[in-house]
Structures are given as C-alpha cells and as structure tokens.
Amino acid sequence: MSRLIGGASSRSNDLAAIREEDDEVFEAIHAVVFRLYAEGWIDGLRIDHVDGLAQPEAYCKKLRARLATLEKKTPGALPRRAGIRRGRKDFGC
Numbered sequence: 301m302s303r304l305i306g307g308a309s310s311r312s313n314d315l316a317a318i319r320e321e322d323d324e325v326f327e328a329i330h331a332v333v334f335r336l337y338a339e340g341w342i343d344g345l346r347i348d349h350v351d352g353l354a355q356p357e358a359y360c361k362k363l364r365a366r367l368a369t370l371e372k373k374t375p376g377a378l379p380r381r382a383g384i385r386r387g388r389k390d391f392g393c
Contacts, residue, residue, distance in 0.1 A: 338370040
C-alpha cells in the first residue's frame with residue numbers, strides 16, 4: 301500500500317492513477333468527504349497538487365458543483381487549493 305500512497309519523494313512511475321473524471325469513480329473517491337461535508341463535520345476542503353490532474357479546471361468545477369448540491373446543510377464551505385504560488389494558474393479550487 302505504501303507504494304500507492306507515496307509522497308513527495310516518490311518517482312512518477314511509482315504513482316497510481318485514479319480516473320476521477322469518470323462520474324462513478326468521482327463519487328466513490330469523494331463519498332466520505334461529501335458525507336462529512338453534508339453532515340457539517342467539515343466546512344471546506346484542501347486540494348493539493350490539482351495541477352497534476354489531466355484536467356484540473358474540469359475537476360475543480362465538478363467538485364464545486366457537487367459541493368453546491370450539499371451547501372444547504374453547510375453554507376459557505378469552499379474547496380481551497382493548497383500551495384498557491386505566484387505565476388501559477390488558478391484552476392478554480
């Protein structure tokens with residue numbers, strides 16, 4: 301399992317990919333997050349390394365839209381991208 305989790309020292313050929321653009325996979329990998337958000341246990345998300353996704357802008361839009369469907373229970377929560385640096389593209393997270 302540690303080879304799947306990896307970290308900053310992992311080589312790119314040691315990493316696993318998840319097809320988050322597939323709706324069923326997206327829901328499955330975010331199920332716990334969405335439940336915690338809907339129940340009010342969390343009020344925001346930290347998104348690390350979104351620029352490593354094939355379509356980061358589409359992912360951020362999809363995540364925001366999905367959270368908006370739950371927003372009545374936890375108003376005002378937003379996903380936030382970590383590690384914002386000058387000159388880097390903002391993907392909407």
